Amino acid sequence: MAYGGVILSNSLSFYQKRIVMSSRVQEKNGGASIPHVLSVAGSDSGAGAGIQADLKTCAARGVYCSTVITAVTAQNTVGVQSVHAVPEDFVAQQLKSVLSDMQVDVVKSGMLPSVGVVKVLLQSLAEFSVRALVVDPVMVSTSGDVLAGPSILSTFRQPIAASAGYLCLISVIILLAKSKEELLPMADIVTPNIKEASALLGGIRLETVADMRTAAELLHALGPRNVLVKGGDLPGSLDAVDIFFNGEHFYELRSSRIKTHNTHGTGCTLASCIAAELAKGSPMLTAVRVAKRYVETALEYSKDILIGNGIQGPFDHLLKLKSGSHSFRRKDAFNPSDLFLYAVTDSGMNKKWGRSMVDAVAEAIQGGATIVQLREKDVETRDFLETAKSCLVVCRSHGVPLLINDRIDVALASDADGVHVGQSDMPATVARTLLGPEKIIGVSCKTVEQAQQAWIGGADYIGCGGVYSTNTKANNPTIGLDGLKTVCSASKLPVVTIGGINASNAGTVMEMGVPNLKGVAVVSALFDRENVLAETKKLHALLMEASSSSKMQ
Numbered sequence: 044m045a046y047g048g049v050i051l052s053n054s055l056s057f058y059q060k061r062i063v064m065s066s067r068v069q070e071k072n073g074g075a076s077i078p079h080v081l082s083v084a085g086s087d088s089g090a091g092a093g094i095q096a097d098l099k100t101c102a103a104r105g106v107y108c109s110t111v112i113t114a115v116t117a118q119n120t121v122g123v124q125s126v127h128a129v130p131e132d133f134v135a136q137q138l139k140s141v142l143s144d145m146q147v148d149v150v151k152s153g154m155l156p157s158v159g160v161v162k163v164l165l166q167s168l169a170e171f172s173v174r175a176l177v178v179d180p181v182m183v184s185t186s187g188d189v190l191a192g193p194s195i196l197s198t199f200r201q202p203i204a205a206s207a208g209y210l211c212l213i214s215v216i217i218l219l220a221k222s223k224e225e226l227l228p229m230a231d232i233v234t235p236n237i238k239e240a241s242a243l244l245g246g247i248r249l250e251t252v253a254d255m256r257t258a259a260e261l262l263h264a265l266g267p268r269n270v271l272v273k274g275g276d277l278p279g280s281l282d283a284v285d286i287f288f289n290g291e292h293f294y295e296l297r298s299s300r301i302k303t304h305n306t307h308g309t310g311c312t313l314a315s316c317i318a319a320e321l322a323k324g325s326p327m328l329t330a331v332r333v334a335k336r337y338v339e340t341a342l343e344y345s346k347d348i349l350i351g352n353g354i355q356g357p358f359d360h361l362l363k364l365k366s367g368s369h370s371f372r373r374k375d376a377f378n379p380s381d382l383f384l385y386a387v388t389d390s391g392m393n394k395k396w397g398r399s400m401v402d403a404v405a406e407a408i409q410g411g412a413t414i415v416q417l418r419e420k421d422v423e424t425r426d427f428l429e430t431a432k433s434c435l436v437v438c439r440s441h442g443v444p445l446l447i448n449d450r451i452d453v454a455l456a457s458d459a460d461g462v463h464v465g466q467s468d469m470p471a472t473v474a475r476t477l478l479g480p481e482k483i484i485g486v487s488c489k490t491v492e493q494a495q496q497a498w499i500g501g502a503d504y505i506g507c508g509g510v511y512s513t514n515t516k517a518n519n520p521t522i523g524l525d526g527l528k529t530v531c532s533a534s535k536l537p538v539v540t541i542g543g544i545n546a547s548n549a550g551t552v553m554e555m556g557v558p559n560l561k562g563v564a565v566v567s568a569l570f571d572r573e574n575v576l577a578e579t580k581k582l583h584a585l586l587m588e589a590s591s592s593s594k595m596q
């Protein structure tokens with residue numbers, strides 16, 4: 044569907060289309076349009092997953108959600124007791140009622156209980172254009188219940204031979220996978236969990252993050268624009284790792300694995316949040332990152348709530364209404380895994396190699412930089428602001444945060460994602476008051492006391508170094524690996540280390556396996572080189588290898 048180029052020219056970005064579309068609707072009605080997701084999914088009586096999760100997610104994200112119900116399930120925290128599929132022609136009627144009347148931005152599909160319902164959805168999408176399609180190929184719930192084959196669910200529940208039951212399951216999954224082969228090429232993103240990815244690929248074994256990458260690539264070949272293989276159910280993994288693949292680049296999206304039984308409906312929530320963010324105009328990778336953070340925040344917020352007596356409870360989607368918004372917004376804006384490959388710019392180096400700041404930043408991001416800090420020491424404020432705005436366009440289009448070094452005024456004026464301050468700049472607590480709860484604040488710290496102050500002041504992360512000696516910063520004492528370890532172990536905050544890091548020593552730093560050391564910050568190793576893209580790729584690959592070998596230890 045590629046953002047449904049039927050209505051509007053394909054040369055426009057999704058965001059531009061949204062603006063054009065909104066103004067059209069406003070002209071027609073004289074009112075404001077609200078981003079709109081249509082959820083085509085099953086009802087969950089326990090209200091943790093399905094349609095109910097989609098409604099709550101969209102409400103929490105400020106997006107309107109209409110609903111086409113494909114099945115009604117009798118379901119609770121123990122499992123799925125029964126499924127009643129809505130007749131296909133009635134699904135078709137619901138689709139027509141909504142799509143013929145309302146301006147839907149994004150369709151999100153969940154449980155599609157039969158091949159007939161998939162076909163009905165395909166027909167509606169051919170008739171009524173929307174701008175993006177998010178396909179969550181719901182087949183098997185985390186509780187192990189089959190959701191895509193209600194006609195055989197009853198067969199399953201009868202005491203039949205295990206092998207016969209297994210054959211039934213395989214045949215239904217293959218049938219649905221086949222019909223989804225028609226749905227997948229229409230999808231802007233498909234979001235299978237491990238079992239669903241395996242089923243869609245004919246039952247291949249998926250046991251590691253490397254297997255998830257292979258699966259993402261194979262699924263991409265079936266036609267969707269983007270693939271997100273979700274690792275919530277990956278056995279033995281410490282983090283919650285999802286693999287995003289856009290046909291060109293892989294992104295390993297990590298968040299901490301929240302220790303909770305309340306994970307029922309995470310998949311539906313993630314997909315509907317992606318749909319909601321797309322409806323607001325976000326680019327795909329940004330939408331996925333925001334959605335992952337939303338799920339993580341909601342799980343953390345709800346980790347101790349008790350609903351039902353089963354093994355997998357629901358969580359609270361509307362935490363924002365209760366949580367005084369601070370903790371939610373702050374977490375929403377910052378993910379510690381963004382510190383993994385932290386690129387710090389230097390205009391002197393770019394001049395030396397004859398390239399603009401924006402080009403240098405774009406190359407670093409393409410090479411795998413996960414966050415960018417704009418560091419301009421001897422530049423006029425006006426020029427700094429212009430550079431920040433241009434770099435922000437590049438960063439936003441890739442879902443990579445942009446921080447401004449030292450200058451809170453420039454961060455505010457450019458609406459950058461945050462600042463990084465040193466010990467002689469504005470204290471973190473003042474920066475937090477000026478910037479508000481949503482912006483990211485990082486503080487350079489060499490000592491345990493400084494790290495403690497940064498945490499009290501409301502910083503999101505610490506930059507700790509110089510770990511090795513460097514030419515980039517004069518009069519900067521080196522603290523070494525031991526100094527780094529001391530600060531890390533005394534701090535609750537995530538840490539990125541800086542100072543003289545390059546391809547020859549980055550591995551050593553990451554292999555230390557310090558839990559809150561989330562990445563390395565580099566200047567010369569990327570920007571004082573002829574080919575920024577190649578250097579960033581090299582360092583990214585090296586860091587990936589080092590961090591996976593440290594996790595295996």
Ligand SMILES: Nc1ncnc2c1ncn2[C@@H]1O[C@H](COP(=O)(O)OP(=O)(O)OP(=O)(O)O)[C@@H](O)[C@H]1O
Nearest residue numbers: 185236273274275276283300301307308309310311
């Ligand atoms: N305990 C957890 N802590 C943090 N994130 C989690 C946790 N469990 C799952 N996630 C995240 O939630 C999202 C959904 O992943 P998951 O693999 O659980 O999907 P699913 O199996 O389709 O969900 P469902 O429970 O609705 O069937 C992913 O981004 C995953 O990384």
Ligand SMILES: Cc1ncc(CO)c(N)n1
Nearest residue numbers: 085086087092093154184
């Ligand atoms: C209705 C419904 N859709 C999706 C899921 C997957 O979590 C579920 N358990 N129930």
Ligand SMILES: [Mg+2]
Nearest residue numbers: 185236275276
């Ligand atoms: Mg799951």
